[in-house]
Amino acid sequence: MNSPVTIYSALNLNLFSGGIAAERTLNAAIVHADISRSYEEYLEIFDEFYADDIEGSSETTKEKIRGKVGVRSLVLGFLVPLHVMAEVGGVSVSVRQTPIPGDVVDETHSSWTLELVGATGRVCTVNWRTFRKWNESRVVLEHHYDHQQSGEPLGDGDLGLNVLEPPTAFPKSS
Numbered sequence: 001m002n003s004p005v006t007i008y009s010a011l012n013l014n015l016f017s018g019g020i021a022a023e024r025t026l027n028a029a030i031v032h033a034d035i036s037r038s039y040e041e042y043l044e045i046f047d048e049f050y051a052d053d054i055e056g057s058s059e060t061t062k063e064k065i066r067g068k069v070g071v072r073s074l075v076l077g078f079l080v081p082l083h084v085m086a087e088v089g090g091v092s093v094s095v096r097q098t099p100i101p102g103d104v105v106d107e108t109h110s111s112w113t114l115e116l117v118g119a120t121g122r123v124c125t126v127n128w129r130t131f132r133k134w135n136e137s138r139v140v141l142e143h144h145y146d147h148q149q150s151g152e153p154l155g156d157g158d159l160g161l162n163v164l165e166p167p168t169a170f171p172k173s174s
Contacts, residue, residue, distance in 0.1 A: 023099070023108040023110070024099075025049075027097045029048075030042070030095060030097070031095050031096065033045065035079065035082050036086035036093065039076070039079035039080055042079050043072070043075070046071075046072060049138065049139055050142075051139060051140045053066070053140065054142065055141045055142075057142075057144075058145065058147070085154070085159065089158075089160060090159065091117065091158070091159065091160075092116070093114070093115070093116055094114075094115045094117075095112065095115075097110050097111070097112050106133060107133050107134070108131070108134065109132075112129070112130060113125060114126045118157075118158025120157060122158050124152060124153055125149065125150045127147070127148045128147045129144070130143070131144075
């Protein structure tokens with residue numbers, strides 16, 4: 001017969017593994033989605049993994065955003081410009097993630113890097129860390145912190161827009 005300590009340890013390990021498994025699955029889905037193809041894929045990921053009563057915050061916001069509708073709107077406001085820059089402007093967008101080890105069952109930390117490479121070759125890199133609190137397989141709290149940027153933000157000149165130039169001279173008619 002298993003001792004109470006063995007049962008508790010096994011239960012705790014299963015809970016810990018479940019939170020880690022959900023975190024790994026969520027992060028892999030984010031990293032492997034292609035923003036140049038569509039931002040809807042990211043919204044599907046959000047809908048799948050985030051609770052209806054999600055609380056979102058960052059070190060740059062004064063108040064938490066509560067509820068899936070509010071946080072989804074914020075996510076959409078971030079994704080649409082990235083999608084347009086990637087699809088129309090030719091900006092290369094890559095996302096990398098590194099887990100940060102922790103010891104709390106329903107809490108995870110990770111480090112993220114978003115790299116934007118303009119059509120001109122100019123690079124802007126944004127790094128931040130994410131803290132998530134989980135309730136089973138759903139994120140109930142997400143906080144972004146330690147934002148850092150290297151390189152200047154990309155501007156209009158960094159976009160590879162194929163805008164037709166007006167003709168400099170009209171061809172002669174015959």
